[in-house]
Amino acid sequence: MQRFALDPVRDLLLIVDPQPTFMELCPDELPVPGAEAVIPVVNRILAGPIARAVVTQDWHDPAHLSFASQHPGKRPYEEVALPYGAQTLWPDHGVRATPGAAVHPALDQAKVVLVLRKGYRRSIDSYSGFRENDRATGTGLAEWLRAVGVTRLFITGITRPYCIDYSAADAAELGFDTFVVEDACSRLGADAALDESRRRLESLGVRFIGSAALLPT
Ligand SMILES: [Zn+2]
Structure with a gap:
């Protein structure tokens, strides 16, 4: 198995949305099966040689337009047309400054140097940590990563194929050497x-690895 020689500047762990709102802890929000089990895997990576990490955090307006509750007659997982295109509707989740939207308290934040909040504009959702769902509004993350010398990203968190896969696709398109750490990602939906x-991401140059590749030999 390939193990990576990790560089303290060039390499960074991206932890997507490690928030109770996506866990069984918050059954009335948007629980993703198995999401909480991602936290100890991410903590093991963080205890290894990786030097820096960034957390993204879903941080929605209470009346966010990605919530089915804002569209009378619509139910979660239906689609609506928003000015920027089709948007899947979700149960209310990730409402700013609520307990469910916090970074999970068990996540080891010692190496987390940036927490980037996304989806805070009421009218635009943001699956990706790089670009909002209108595909035009940037979050500033790519510019920040470049400014601090990061060229290679290892992506973990919650959840494929939404916020993780959108972030991975954008990272690759924006020129970062991009890896998805499969066993450190939750999964939602059909195989x-x-x-x-995954095939689409691989066609963009994204590679899939196991977390052991980031741990000491
Ligand atoms: Zn959200």
Whole structure:
């Protein structure tokens, strides 16, 4: 198995949305099966040679337009047309400054040097940590990473094939050497959709690895 010689400047762990709102801890929000089990895997990586990490955090307006509750007659997982295109509707989740939106308290934040909040504009969702769902509004993350010398990203967190896969696709398109750490990512939905998303990411140059590749030999 390939193990990576990690550089303290060039390499960075991206931890996507490690928030209770996506866990069984918050059954009335947007629980993703198995999401909480990602935290100890990420903590093991953080205890290894990786030097720096960034956390993204879903941070929605209470009346966010990605919430089904804002669209009378619509239910979660239906789609609506927003000015920027089709948007899947979700249960209310990640509402700013609520307990569910916090960074999970068990995450080891010692190496986390930036927490980037996304999705805070009421009218635009943001799956990706790099670009909002209108595909035009940047979050500033790419510029920040370049400013501090990062060229290679290892992506973990919650959840494929949404916020993780959108972030990975954008990272690759923006020129970062991009890896998805499969066993450090939760999964939502059918295997076929996850496989199709993986193939698309691989066509963009994203590679899939196991977390052991980031740990000491
Ligand atoms: Zn969200």
